[in-house]
Amino acid sequence: MSETIILGIESSCDDTSAAIIKGNQILSNIAANQSIHNEYGGVVPELASRxxxxxxxxxxTKSFSKANIQQNDICAIGFTRGPGLLGSLLVGTSFAKSLAMSLDVPLIEVNHLQAHILAHFIEDANPTPPEFPFLCLTVSGGHTMIVLVKDYFDMEIIGKTIDDAAGEAFDKIGKIFDLDYPAGPIIDKLAKEGNSNAFKFNKPRLDNYDYSFSGIKTSVLYFIQKEVKKNPDFIQEHLNDLCASIQKAIIEILMNKLENAAKDLGVKEVAIAGGVSANSALRQAMQDNQKKLGWNIYIPKFEYTTDNAAMIAMVAKLKYERSEFTDLRTTATSKYDL
Incomplete structure (x- = not known):
């Protein structure tokens, strides 16, 4: 029997992406970014869906061309049903349904958050995939959570943000500094030239594995307002140190909870996923814990960290093997529990 070939479609936010997977190997992973949101300092849902x-x-079309296959070669179509921006999801869902109907192939709905985690099982995502059970810190502009992954489709959220996501905090703080959107990668770059111990910011005190990032955002805002009153050029003069100090604080918040969860549950297999998993300081913290705490760490390739269709195709492939197909009457949903 020939290997399964599946088309994956991702449209949960502002990246339009399509990928072809054969077995666990990605043949193509194409994305179109939307630069129009930069001038607004965040994603505008109506503009995104258009x-x-x-x-x-x-x-x-480009995903088929790069994979060097024809539409009739695919066995199924996987698409992001949610969570995400409803207007954006509707575009991908409608297209996937129409194409599946025209090609007479099964349709497979995918949970976007599940896909970030299962991206680790793409053939070239890691040297080896994680072993079950493993912990996955899933952290992006819209989500921050620690997930206990017991099997491909047996996942339990053991901690999550009670307010802002970590990526959202980076972007909002970037706005205070008048940085372009998205600010996370810019802060990461500037932080490399700064002193991470130059400034201290308050960290939340939550008893369980949950996160909170609104407090650090407010702490930065008040601190900047106070300093700019004394020196209008304070941000420009200290930008690298500010970025380094803020990044250090956010990464320490993320890692502290992850370390506690791993210790309490006795889990040594630890992964990160989502857009913020591209952050160099987070990756370094994971590597430090590999040595310090004996973790087996899993850090995905950069192309599988941001929203991408390769991860959607991977989940669709796993569901295809289990004959978990979706009715054509399915609809997109902005909220979709893990």
């Missing part, structure tokens, strides 16, 4: 409509056919 851009998806313009991008989806070219992106899917």
């Amino acid at each position: 851009a998806h409509q313009q991008n989806i056919i070219p992106v899917v």
Whole structure:
């Protein structure tokens, strides 16, 4: 029997992406970004859904071309049903349903958060995939959570943010500094030239594995307002040190809870996923804990950290093997429990 070939479609936020997977190997992973949101300092849902409509056919066409296969070669179509921006999800869902109907192939719905975690099982995501059970810190602009992964589709959220996501905190703090959107990668770059011990910011005190990032954002805002009153050029003069200090604080908050969860549950297999898993300081903290705490760590390739269709195709492949298909009457949903 020939290997399964599946088309994956991702449209949960502002990236339109399509990928082809054969077995566990990604043949193509194409994405169109939406730079229009930069001037607004965040994603504008109406503009995002319009851009998806313009991008989806070219992106899917290019994914087939790069994979060097025909539409009739695919066995199924996987798509992001949620969570995400409803207008954006509707574009991907409608397109996937229409194409599945025209090609007479099964349709497979995918949970976007589940896909970030299961991206670790793509053939070239890691030298070896994680072993069950493992902990996965899933951290992005919209989500921050610690997930205990017992099997491919047996996951338990043991901690999550009670307010802002970590990526959202980076972006909001970046706005205070008048940095472009998204600010996370810019802060990461500037932090490399700064002193991470230059400034101290308050960290939340929560008893369980839950996170909170609104407090550090407010702490930075008040601190900056106070300093700028004394010196209008304070941000410009101390930008690298500010970025380094803030990044250190956010990474310490993330890692502290993850370390506690791993210790309490006796888990040594630890992974990170989501857009913020591309952050160099977070990756370094994971590597430090590999040596210090004896963790087996799993850090995905950069292309599988941001929203991408390869991870959607991976989950669709796993569901295809289990004959978990979706009715054509399915609809997109902005909320979709893990």
